[in-house]
Amino acid sequence: MTPRRKLPTWLKVTLGAFAALFTLAAIFGASPDNPATPAAATTPAVPTYTVTNVIDGERVYLRDSTGVPKTVRAAGIDAPTTTYCWGPETANWATTFLAGKQVTIRALDQGMETMAALTLPDGTDYSTEALKRGYAKYAPGVTDGTYATALQTAENTARAANTGLWGAPCLGTIDAPTPSPATTLPATTTVTPPKPPTSPTTPPAPTTPASTQDSAPVAVYFKNCAEAKAAGAAPLHRGDPGYRPQLDRDHDGTACE
Structure with a gap:
């Protein structure tokens, strides 16, 4: 029976190191010489x-x-x-x-x-x-x-x-045309004529007697010649106030001679 040959110590150490590296790679998914970097989370850009x-x-x-x-x-x-x-x-x-x-x-x-x-x-x-x-x-x-x-x-x-x-004119309505403004008639203005200024009472002007020429003849009547003479109007000529034919007896135009 041939005795088993022992591995050199250096070879055992080398194989052990490789085994450890393989185990780590299997666990972490990367070797120590090339470690994996976690992917950074990205937010999609919002379109503008x-x-x-x-x-x-x-x-x-x-x-x-x-x-x-x-x-x-x-x-x-x-x-x-x-x-x-x-x-x-x-x-x-x-x-x-x-x-x-x-x-x-x-x-x-x-x-x-x-x-x-x-x-x-x-x-x-x-x-x-x-x-x-x-x-x-x-x-x-x-x-x-x-x-x-x-x-x-x-x-x-x-x-x-x-x-x-x-507000006005819509007042919350948006499904109708703009309302037409209400027509306002102008107010009727009554004009009062101004009152004449008040003046103190003026007494009426004195009446000037009209001239004899412009005035109507005054009717004079003498009942008889005695009354005419008493009034100082005799003798009376035709046309004089108080002359009348009944006082002119001779009808010569002069009465109460």
Whole structure:
């Protein structure tokens, strides 16, 4: 029987070292010379869109970074169209507020139109701002939770202050044309003629007796010649006051001779 040959000590040490390395590689999946580096967690980038056109207070045209267009309707609001009450004001404000701006969207409904929350770079939510300024009314059904509460609060603020469409002439109506202003007839003014100035009572001017030439002849009657003579009027000639044929006996034109 041939005796077993013993392995040299150096060989045992070498084989043991390799066995240990193999075990470590099996456990950790990498050798000490090439340790594995854990993969860093990455968050997908949120796509950004540019507002290219504003249709009205609800709908906007967007374009992504590659130039692909997209139509989005702002979630949670109901805004008047340009032909209805407060529609032109809403469209002008929305154009100033959004046109050319960068926004991110959070789609809430993917029906015929993409219903989404639009957020500006500073964190401003478009629907909330439109409600707070009185350019839209809250439209329930799409939003819920804290977002719906924020939208309702924004509308209540505008309604309480009669802001925008909540004031005259719309008074909260956004589905009808702007009411025509009531025609007010001018008030009738009665003009009272001024009273003549009050002057002290002036006594009537004394009456100047008319001249004898202008006055009518005074009727004089003498009962007889004695009365005429007593009055100093005799003799009486024809034409003199008091002359009458009965006193002229000889009818020569002179009476009471």
